[in-house]
Amino acid sequence: xxxxxxxxxxxxxxxxxxxxxxxxxxxxxxxxxxxxxxxxxxxxxxxxxxxxxxxxxxxxxxxxxxxxxxxxxxxxxxxxxxxxxxxxxxxxxxxxxxxxxxxxxxxxxxxxxxxxxxxxxxxxxxxxxxxxxxxxxxxxxxxxxxxxxxxxxxxxxxxxxxxxxxxxxxxxxxxxxxxxxxxxxxxxxxxxxxxxxxxxxxxxxxxxxxxxxxxxxxxxxxxxxxxxxxxxxxxxxxxxxxxxxxxxxxxxxxxxxxxxxxxxxxxxxxxxxxxxxxxxxxxxxxxxxxxxxx
Numbered sequence: 001x002x003x004x005x006x007x008x009x010x011x012x013x014x015x016x017x018x019x020x021x022x023x024x025x026x027x028x029x030x031x032x033x034x035x036x037x038x039x040x041x042x043x044x045x046x047x048x049x050x051x052x053x054x055x056x057x058x059x060x061x062x063x064x065x066x067x068x069x070x071x072x073x074x075x076x077x078x079x080x081x082x083x084x085x086x087x088x089x090x091x092x093x094x095x096x097x098x099x100x101x102x103x104x105x106x107x108x109x110x111x112x113x114x115x116x117x118x119x120x121x122x123x124x125x126x127x128x129x130x131x132x133x134x135x136x137x138x139x140x141x142x143x144x145x146x147x148x149x150x151x152x153x154x155x156x157x158x159x160x161x162x163x164x165x166x167x168x169x170x171x172x173x174x175x176x177x178x179x180x181x182x183x184x185x186x187x188x189x190x191x192x193x194x195x196x197x198x199x200x201x202x203x204x205x206x207x208x209x210x211x212x213x214x215x216x217x218x219x220x221x222x223x224x225x226x227x228x229x230x231x232x233x234x235x236x237x238x239x240x241x242x243x244x245x246x247x248x249x250x251x252x253x254x255x256x257x258x259x260x261x262x263x264x265x266x267x268x269x270x271x272x273x274x275x276x277x278x279x280x281x282x283x284x285x286x287x288x289x290x291x292x293x294x
Contacts, residue, residue, distance in 0.1 A: 012271040022090035065119035107135040130265035154269040158231040165225035180218035242270035
């Protein structure tokens with residue numbers, strides 16, 4: 001029998017979670033506009049980047065990305081419709097109204113949008129996992145389904161981080177001498193050449209020059225990722241995991257120049273608790289208070 005969830009924090013509740021999602025979506029879309037990464041802003045000539053993904057190969061072979069890019073009115077329409085839909089959903093959510101058809105349309109349209117952009121060398125689609133998949137959660141029409149999907153997505157995030165740590169451990173990276181030094185040198189080779197005075201370049205150069213510090217930071221990163229395995233056992237430490245997620249995203253940018261800010265959309269998943277654990281915690285706290293008084 002699946003344990004019942006008690007959504008003890010307003011952020012994890014359906015409507016507030018949806019508002020949080022929409023606000024972050026629009027914020028990151030503004031960043032995409034500033035970075036000139038929308039479909040309309042793609043520069044000519046266009047070069048495909050098939051990636052190691054059979055679906056991307058099929059999509060590119062279909063000619064759809066080229067058709068969209070070569071028809072300006074389609075590109076502009078997509079660049080307008082994607083944020084416009086989210087704005088409408090946000091306004092409805094603020095007024096505590098739900099429109100499942102709009103949510104489904106947003107889910108399909110944004111995934112199509114990303115497939116078009118992903119066909120060209122503009123982004124890593126992995127960073128958009130939360131923004132593309134979470135709308136499935138908001139399609140839930142009752143509390144039981146919502147709580148079930150809520151748990152599924154929480155376990156999905158736990159798997160992302162814990163599997164990354166286990167992969168590093170079992171492939172021997174954790175004991176490889178100067179592993180993080182080599183990673184930084186490979187990751188920032190263009191950054192060192194074109195932007196040697198950038199903050200990220202300076203941080204990376206300092207770490208590379210201090211191999212012991214690099215090894216400690218690498219072990220800390222693996223430790224943070226490995227900590228997410230505890231989430232499979234209990235929700236007691238979910239607030240700590242939420243903090244670790246923020247820390248990891250921040251330092252992933254500062255050290256690796258990898259922008260996974262979009263992963264912050266997962267934060268509300270760590271603001272719920274198991275009902276049984278919640279009751280046990282209340283009983284334990286009450287007993288401790290009584291002992292102190294006595």
